[in-house]
Amino acid sequence: xxxxxxxxxxxxxxxxxxxxxxxxxxxxxxxxxxxxxxxxxxxxxxxxxxxxxxxxxxxxxxxxxxxxxxxxxxxxxxxxxxxxxxxxxxxxxxxxxxxxxxxxxxxxxxxxxxxxxxxxxxxxxxxxxxxxxxxxxxxxxxxxxxxxxxxxxxxxxxxxxxxxxxxxxxxxxxxxxxxxxxxxxxxxxxxxxxxxxxxxxxxxxxxxxxxxxxxxxxxxxxxxxxxxxxxxxxxxxxxxxxxxxxxxxxxxxxxxxxxxxxxxxxxxxxxxxxxxxxxxxxxxxxxxxxxxxxxxxxxxxxxxxxxxxxxxxxxxxxxxxxxxxxxxxxxxxxxxxxxxxxxxxxxxxxxxxxxxxxxxxxxxxxxxxxxxxxxxxxxxxxxxxxxxxxxxxxxxxxxxxxxxxxxxxxxxxxxxxxxxxxxxxxxxxxxxxxxxxxxxxxxxxxxxxxxxxxxxxxxxxxxxxxxxxxxxxxxxxxxxxxxxxxxxxxxxxxxxxxxxxxxxxxxxxxxxxxxxxxxxxxxxxxxxxxxxxxxxxxxxxxxxxxxxxxxxxxxxxxxxxxxxxxxxxxxxxxxxxx
Amino acid sequence: xxxxxxxxxxxxxxxxxxxxxxxxxxxxxxxxxxxxxxxxxxxxxxxxxxxxxxxxxxxxxxxxxxxxxxxxxxxxxxxxxxxxxxxxxxxxxxxxxxxxxxxxxxxxxxxxxxxxxxxxxxxxxxxxxxxxxxxxxxxxxxxxxxxxxxxxxxxxxxxxxxxxxxxxxxxxxxxxxxxxxxxxxxxxxxxxxxxxxxxxxxxxxxxxxxxxxxxxxxxxxxxxxxxxxxxxxxx
Ligand SMILES: Cc1cc2nc3c(=O)[nH]c(=O)nc-3n(C[C@H](O)[C@H](O)[C@H](O)COP(=O)(O)O)c2cc1C
Ligand code: SF4
Ligand code: SF4
Ligand code: FES
Ligand code: FES
Numbered sequence: 001x002x003x004x005x006x007x008x009x010x011x012x013x014x015x016x017x018x019x020x021x022x023x024x025x026x027x028x029x030x031x032x033x034x035x036x037x038x039x040x041x042x043x044x045x046x047x048x049x050x051x052x053x054x055x056x057x058x059x060x061x062x063x064x065x066x067x068x069x070x071x072x073x074x075x076x077x078x079x080x081x082x083x084x085x086x087x088x089x090x091x092x093x094x095x096x097x098x099x100x101x102x103x104x105x106x107x108x109x110x111x112x113x114x115x116x117x118x119x120x121x122x123x124x125x126x127x128x129x130x131x132x133x134x135x136x137x138x139x140x141x142x143x144x145x146x147x148x149x150x151x152x153x154x155x156x157x158x159x160x161x162x163x164x165x166x167x168x169x170x171x172x173x174x175x176x177x178x179x180x181x182x183x184x185x186x187x188x189x190x191x192x193x194x195x196x197x198x199x200x201x202x203x204x205x206x207x208x209x210x211x212x213x214x215x216x217x218x219x220x221x222x223x224x225x226x227x228x229x230x231x232x233x234x235x236x237x238x239x240x241x242x243x244x245x246x247x248x249x250x251x252x253x254x255x256x257x258x259x260x261x262x263x264x265x266x267x268x269x270x271x272x273x274x275x276x277x278x279x280x281x282x283x284x285x286x287x288x289x290x291x292x293x294x295x296x297x298x299x300x301x302x303x304x305x306x307x308x309x310x311x312x313x314x315x316x317x318x319x320x321x322x323x324x325x326x327x328x329x330x331x332x333x334x335x336x337x338x339x340x341x342x343x344x345x346x347x348x349x350x351x352x353x354x355x356x357x358x359x360x361x362x363x364x365x366x367x368x369x370x371x372x373x374x375x376x377x378x379x380x381x382x383x384x385x386x387x388x389x390x391x392x393x394x395x396x397x398x399x400x401x402x403x404x405x406x407x408x409x410x411x412x413x414x415x416x417x418x419x420x421x422x423x424x425x426x427x428x429x430x431x432x433x434x435x436x437x438x439x440x441x442x443x444x445x446x447x448x449x450x451x452x453x454x455x456x457x458x459x460x461x462x463x464x465x466x467x468x469x470x471x472x473x474x475x476x477x478x479x480x481x482x483x484x485x486x487x488x489x490x491x492x493x494x495x496x497x498x499x500x501x502x503x504x505x506x507x508x509x510x511x512x513x514x515x516x517x518x519x520x521x522x523x524x525x526x527x528x529x530x531x532x533x534x535x536x537x538x539x540x541x542x543x544x545x546x547x548x549x550x551x552x553x554x555x556x557x558x559x560x561x562x563x564x565x566x567x568x569x570x571x572x573x574x575x576x577x578x
Numbered sequence: 579x580x581x582x583x584x585x586x587x588x589x590x591x592x593x594x595x596x597x598x599x600x601x602x603x604x605x606x607x608x609x610x611x612x613x614x615x616x617x618x619x620x621x622x623x624x625x626x627x628x629x630x631x632x633x634x635x636x637x638x639x640x641x642x643x644x645x646x647x648x649x650x651x652x653x654x655x656x657x658x659x660x661x662x663x664x665x666x667x668x669x670x671x672x673x674x675x676x677x678x679x680x681x682x683x684x685x686x687x688x689x690x691x692x693x694x695x696x697x698x699x700x701x702x703x704x705x706x707x708x709x710x711x712x713x714x715x716x717x718x719x720x721x722x723x724x725x726x727x728x729x730x731x732x733x734x735x736x737x738x739x740x741x742x743x744x745x746x747x748x749x750x751x752x753x754x755x756x757x758x759x760x761x762x763x764x765x766x767x768x769x770x771x772x773x774x775x776x777x778x779x780x781x782x783x784x785x786x787x788x789x790x791x792x793x794x795x796x797x798x799x800x801x802x803x804x805x806x807x808x809x810x811x812x813x
Contacts, residue, residue: 044755057731058754059762063741066752073755336745353742358624358643510722510742510749513626514662517669520747521699528698542695549665552638552658553627560637 008043017053025056026369028064028351032071033292033332040078042071056351067353067509069123069335070292077112077119081105082136082293085122086254086503087449087496088129088412088485093146097133098122100147104154124337124503125254125453126293129412129485130419131161139295163261167421167435171386171395171406172379176265181300184307187268193313195388199276200319204234207280214387214395215404217469220248220340220377221451221480222557226384229374230280232364236372240325243283244368246349246375247274249290249297250333250340253452254503255483258408259378261420263290263297266382267304271328273381275313276388278326281374286314286328289345292335301330337507341556342367342375344509355511356556379408379482399425403468407482411436414443414488423467430463433486443488447569451480453500454561456568457493478564494576497566498526504562515559518550522563529577540577543570585650600641601629604654611654612663612685615723616642617773620733623724628663628685632656664689672696673747675719678777682721704750709758711799712766714785717750720778726751726770739764751778 016034020027031054035046042065051058065071083101085094102108105120112119128134131143135153142153143161152158165173180186187193199207212227233243247270251259263270274286288305290298305328308314318324331349333339339348343357346368367373383405387395396404403425409432412418416437423432429448439445445460455478458465465471472479487493501523508519525543529535547563554560570577581596587604594603599622604611614626622643630638632653641654653659667682668691676682686693704717727740739762743752753762771779786796 047754057738057763059738059741062743062752062754066741066743067745353745358640505746508746510744510746511623511625513628513666513670513722516722516747516749517666517673521669521672521696524699545661545665546669548658549662549669553630553640553662553666554637555624555627555640 008039008045010045010049012038013046013049017049020053023054025054025060025351026349027054028056028061029068029331029334029348032065033334036071040072041076042073044073047073054351060352063353064351067336068292068333071334075112075116077117079117079138080119080121080136081138082121082123082126084124084126084128084132084134085499086125086129087453087499088125088255088418089133090495090499091413091487091491092132094122094133096147097135097145097150100150101135101154104150123293123335124506125252125256127251127257127260127291128161129255129257129410130163132412132418136293136295141296163257163265164419165261165265165422166411166417166419167409167423167432168406169422171390171398171422172383172408173261173266173420173422174386175269176261179266179268181265181267182303184268184304184311184313187266191389192268193272195385196272196275196279196313197319198388199279200321200324204280204282207276208234210387210392211280211384213392214384215399215402216380216383216387218377219379219383219407219482221253221454221478223469223479226376226380229364229376230277232362233281233283233372233374236365238372240282240284240323242371243281244285244287244371244373245274245277245281245283246342246345246368246373247286247288247378247381248340248342248345248375249288249294249301249378250337250345251294251378251481252291252337252340252507253454253481253483254500255412255449255452255485256410256481257412258410258420258482260294260297261408262378262382263294264300267297267300268308269382269385270301270378271304271308272313273385274328275308275318275326276384277374277376277381279324281372283372283374284325284327285368286326287331287349287368288328289331289333289339289349291333291340298330298332305330336509337503338509338556338558341558344556345375346373353509355509356558358555400466400468400470402470407467407479409467409482409484411484411486413449413486414439414445414491415486416440425468426466428464428466429458429484432467432484433463439486439488441488443490445486446489446491447487447493447572449483449485449487449496449565451478452483453503454478454557454564455480455483456564457572458568459572492530493569493573494526494530497569497576498523498530500565501526504558508558508562509556512553512555512559514550515554515556515562518546518554518559519562522546522550522566526566535577540570540574543567543577583646583648585646585648585652587652588654594646596645598646600631600639600644600646600650600652603646604641604652609654611641612688613642614682614685614721614775615725617725617775620725620728620773625723626666626721628666630659630662632659638662660689664691667691668693668695669699670721672699673702674721674776676776678719679721679775681775700747702747702750707758708782708785710760710764710766711782712768713759713771713782714780715751715759716778716780718778719776720751721776722749722751723775725773725775726779729769729773730764734769735765735767737763737765737767740770
């Protein structure tokens with residue numbers, strides 16, 4: 001057992017506190033991360049010292065530590081093993097893997113081993129669904145686990161898997177798997193920084209016009225036109241030093257892993273694309289907010305930012321352009337899906353609990369620190385690079401008139417070759433699944449979850465829908481973050497609906513009543529239906545009322561979509577709740 | 579001259595200055611929209627959503643935090659609105675004890691909420707904290723309206739003794755490291771107790787009286803506590 005009474009040696013923290021001296025609350029999350037790296041958890045005395053340094057009230061530090069799953073206020077081992085049990089991994093026997101690890105270590109979820117060396121947790125989707133079932137051992141990601149390979153996993157000899165490009169990886173994924181993610185030189189050999197040079201030559205107005213014409217809609221799920229977001233932020237009152245580009249790399253929507261592929265395998269592209277956005281908007285401050293469960297992405301991005309800065313691609317007078325000043329800070333989340341919601345993400349950077357703000361006002365005028373901000377998804381920004389380098393005509397030549405260009409899709413579940421697929425808009429869901437080798441073992445498809453946990457279930461007879469924004473809108477089937485999760489005829493959809501409901505109950509921030517309460521009630525009902533006595537005659541109406549209320553009255557997008565999978569499933573298979 | 583907007587609420591036209599909330603605009607023409615978390619003197623955070631109304635948008639709008647816009651056509655009591663309110667009340671009632679929240683109980687009655695609907699649901703339980711001479715904290719009655727946290731912080735007192743434990747359904751009002759109030763920055767101004775709309779925060783005197791304790795004894799207990807605290811502060 002860890003000795004909880006042992007006094008904490010604060011001298012280890014001193015160098016960190018010195019480094020942050022003079023900083024304010026916005027430095028809270030980075031400082032908590034650094035402190036936790038020292039102690040493995042955040043003892044009260046450490047929190048007090050941090051509060052003093054940053055001048056944050058202790059109650060507020062407590063609230064922040066309590067909010068984020070990856071901050072621990074109780075003794076926790078430095079080595080935390082996190083096993084994903086969300087739908088894609090669950091389909092691949094994550095529960096069996098978890099049970100084998102539990103048996104081997106002699107501890108259960110949330111417990112620390114007797115020698116104090118390892119803590120075990122089951123966690124929501126780790127964004128590696130193509131490698132299901134997966135787990136993080138400290139900072140190392142492992143996939144394709146089986147109960148029989150647990151020993152290799154625990155002693156670190158199981159192979160670490162890398163993201164691969166599939167489909168027609170000619171635009172956004174063009175460099176993935178080909179370029180050395182650790183080398184600026186290699187990035188430049190593969191065409192890197194040509195886009196920025198073109199952008200500088202065009203100037204901001206032409207750049208925004210290009211974004212408009214490219215038809216790129218936000219790839220984070222909300223489908224807002226990129227060009228308009230840049231235009232509004234550019235036009236908002238404020239000097240460049242008071243404007244921000246925030247890259248949303250929180251990617252925590254179950255079933256989504258496309259941004260990880262870019263962050264890990266082409267990090268310089270993310271840095272370059274962010275710089276292009278800064279030029280368009282006229283912003284001097286860049287932030288890339290990466291979820292805490294992507295340690296490999298974080299280290300590669302930080303290295304890329306460092307090399308770019310050394311080479312003069314970040315800093316003052318970039319590419320010799322007088323007044324083109326821009327730099328990027330990589331920020332790391334701490335286990336909260338809600339921090340992918342844009343305003344909750346701002347709160348996290350500001351050192352607060354990730355509570356979404358009421359909109360309006362919108363980020364383009366009142367974003368990070370209340371200043372004009374363009375917040376863009378990773379894929380959204382990287383897509384612009386190929387429009388710049390390959391030209392607008394080439395981009396418009398693929399896809400459809402209303403959905404030009406290409407899009408990344410995350411294929412997972414029962415498909416032969418799960419992975420990130422880049423395809424031009426317009427292919428059907430069925431064609432995409434066939435590209436991924438179809439369902440293994442010749443089994444029939446029972447259901448496909450489109451768009452993510454916040455998305456919609458479709459039946460086999462709906463798979464001829466072309467993957468375009470216009471078709472998605474007219475059929476009310478969200479493309480969301482590009483999730484296509486396939487369930488064959490053997491899958492237990494009641495179990496999946498329980499897992500999706502558990503996800504939202506775990507991730508609701510608790511700010512507004514309908515979501516805070518409804519996500520819990522929805523999970524309880526599916527828990528009973530799936531595991532504990534089956535459905536009652538009243539369940540369906542209760543689920544419909546709870547779902548309606550969350551969808552209609554919740555404060556933010558999380559609650560507004562927390563019942564989407566359940567409601568679309570009940571439309572198609574009412575018998576699931578009977 | 580300030581700008582105005584004109585809209586319809588339950589079919590009646592009303593013109594209000596730009597920036598007026600739907601809640602206030604409705605009140606001007608005598609239409610009462612129910613509220614739970616809203617308090618006119620505190621920052622409105624749009625938490626309870628009981629004030630949601632239907633303007634035919636993608637989702638309903640929380641009237642206490644949404645500004646009126648020209649041409650809005652708002653229904654404050656449509657079938658959909660009532661469905662949402664009833665369900666919120668049913669879920670709230672199944673989570674915490676509303677016995678000492680008469681205004682919310684009135685809404686439960688008015689919206690015909692089924693109080694047994696989520697009988698099997700988990701309740702948000704909490705110990706009762708009797709850790710200071712001035713007030714008792716019984717979070718079994720707490721609706722998470724944030725008023726206490728807000729008055730303790732930027733809305734009034736700037737004392738910052740209160741924050742939150744957990745998140746989602748498990749969100750509770752909490753203190754640093756779970757300390758008792760006398761070990762926090764609390765100055766016992768009593769503003770949180772005054773702002774609390776339920777029986778979650780209650781003056782100790784009242785709690786002791788309710789328990790049938792003799793007033794002399796109450797005087798002694800609460801006095802002694804105050805003295806002890808000032809001695810601590812002085813020492
Ligand atoms: C609960 C929730 C989680 C979200 N998570 C993400 C995310 O992980 N990544 C992302 O890009 N957008 C996410 N979004 C959408 C963002 O709020 C925002 O719309 C997006 O970052 C804007 O970038 P885009 O226009 O390029 O898509 C999320 C939204 C909600 C409501
Ligand atoms: S909808 Fe859910 S996540 Fe969003 S504010 Fe409400 S409780 Fe928080
Ligand atoms: S204790 Fe009272 S004032 Fe504080 S959040 Fe709970 S109900 Fe609201
Ligand atoms: S990584 Fe397990 S479901 Fe996504
Ligand atoms: S009264 Fe409007 S959200 Fe609570």
